[in-house]
Amino acid sequence: MEPAVIAIMERSLNAGGSAYHIVMTEEDLSSSYPGMKRYTVRLSSEGRTLGLVRTNSYEYPPSTSLRARDVAAETTTRWEEHLLRDPDTFLSSLPPIPATGRRILPKRGVVIIQGSPRPGGNCALLASWAADAARQRGEEATVHFPHDLDIHPCIGCYQCYNTGTCIFDDDMAAIIEDVSRSRLVVVCSPVYTNSVPAGLKALIDRFQALHAERTFSAETGTGKGLLLAVAGRQGSQNFRCVKAVAGAFFSLLGITPANPILIDGMDQKGDLNSFPDVREQVRTSVNECLIEG
Numbered sequence: 001m002e003p004a005v006i007a008i009m010e011r012s013l014n015a016g017g018s019a020y021h022i023v024m025t026e027e028d029l030s031s032s033y034p035g036m037k038r039y040t041v042r043l044s045s046e047g048r049t050l051g052l053v054r055t056n057s058y059e060y061p062p063s064t065s066l067r068a069r070d071v072a073a074e075t076t077t078r079w080e081e082h083l084l085r086d087p088d089t090f091l092s093s094l095p096p097i098p099a100t101g102r103r104i105l106p107k108r109g110v111v112i113i114q115g116s117p118r119p120g121g122n123c124a125l126l127a128s129w130a131a132d133a134a135r136q137r138g139e140e141a142t143v144h145f146p147h148d149l150d151i152h153p154c155i156g157c158y159q160c161y162n163t164g165t166c167i168f169d170d171d172m173a174a175i176i177e178d179v180s181r182s183r184l185v186v187v188c189s190p191v192y193t194n195s196v197p198a199g200l201k202a203l204i205d206r207f208q209a210l211h212a213e214r215t216f217s218a219e220t221g222t223g224k225g226l227l228l229a230v231a232g233r234q235g236s237q238n239f240r241c242v243k244a245v246a247g248a249f250f251s252l253l254g255i256t257p258a259n260p261i262l263i264d265g266m267d268q269k270g271d272l273n274s275f276p277d278v279r280e281q282v283r284t285s286v287n288e289c290l291i292e293g
């Protein structure tokens with residue numbers, strides 16, 4: 001559902017022989033985060049947006065006296081005063097307008113996130129089997145290795161909810177682009193201390209930016225998601241956290257989860273090679289996701 005937008009302040013003024021309109025709006029993003037409000041200040045002239053800034057209530061910790069609504073209202077007043085005083089200088093000082101929302105393009109291909117830092121291990125096998133299955137169906141398959149990439153951990157600044165993009169300029173932009181366009185996302189993860197390895201968790205957390213971007217667009221679901229996980233110990237309880245993390249990741253992006261494939265008792269590199277039926281299971285599951293997706 002699109003967030004409700006209400007106008008809080010509006011100013012119409014003439015400066016330097018042109019008519020301008022400044023409006024400050026408030027959106028309720030509680031469906032993303034409890035109580036989150038986003039404020040936008042937009043300057044336009046003859047229907048064209050000349051300036052736009054956003055701020056949101058999650059940017060300001062309760063320990064400061066700053067509040068998003070006050071910051072936006074202060075910006076509105078400051079813009080009005082500056083525009084009236086010196087329009088040329090003001091207009092040339094405006095920050096670039098954030099480009100929110102990517103073009104909605106047809107979904108294609110399979111993205112595989114190989115979350116184990118161990119080269120040639122069990123997840124590497126799962127990832128290669130998933131890629132083979134996708135390619136046999138004529139789908140493009142791209143494998144990303146979070147541990148080999150430059151992925152800064154999310155710092156929870158929530159500025160992505162203002163711009164739709166992360167403040168960090170690293171390898172995540174390409175991964176987000178691939179995932180947002182894919183028909184199927186396969187997450188391969190070993191169990192590390194009951195959860196997912198650090199590099200994979202960093203990648204997952206950074207998808208907050210795509211979730212934020214989705215608050216600017218009407219796009220709903222984005223394909224299917226499949227978890228392939230291995231654990232050294234025996235027992236399905238070892239996958240509890242990994243399933244929860246992958247489930248939260250898929251849910252954040254509106255991805256429909258398929259039944260995961262979870263293999264316990266796999267500790268040594270290549271242990272999985274002794275279980276040819278798992279390869280077949282992966283192929284069947286990838287096929288089903290692509291037929292349904």
Ligand SMILES: Cc1cc2nc3c(=O)[nH]c(=O)nc-3n(C[C@H](O)[C@H](O)[C@H](O)COP(=O)(O)O)c2cc1C
Pocket residue numbers: 116117118120121122123124189190191192193194195230231232233234238266267268269270
């Ligand atoms: C740092 C570390 C932590 C691990 N923690 C667990 C664990 O909590 N539970 C478990 O069943 N296996 C654990 N394992 C074992 C791995 O899940 C297992 O070796 C798996 O096959 C590794 O996958 P890979 O070959 O794709 O790297 C751990 C391994 C490492 C290196």
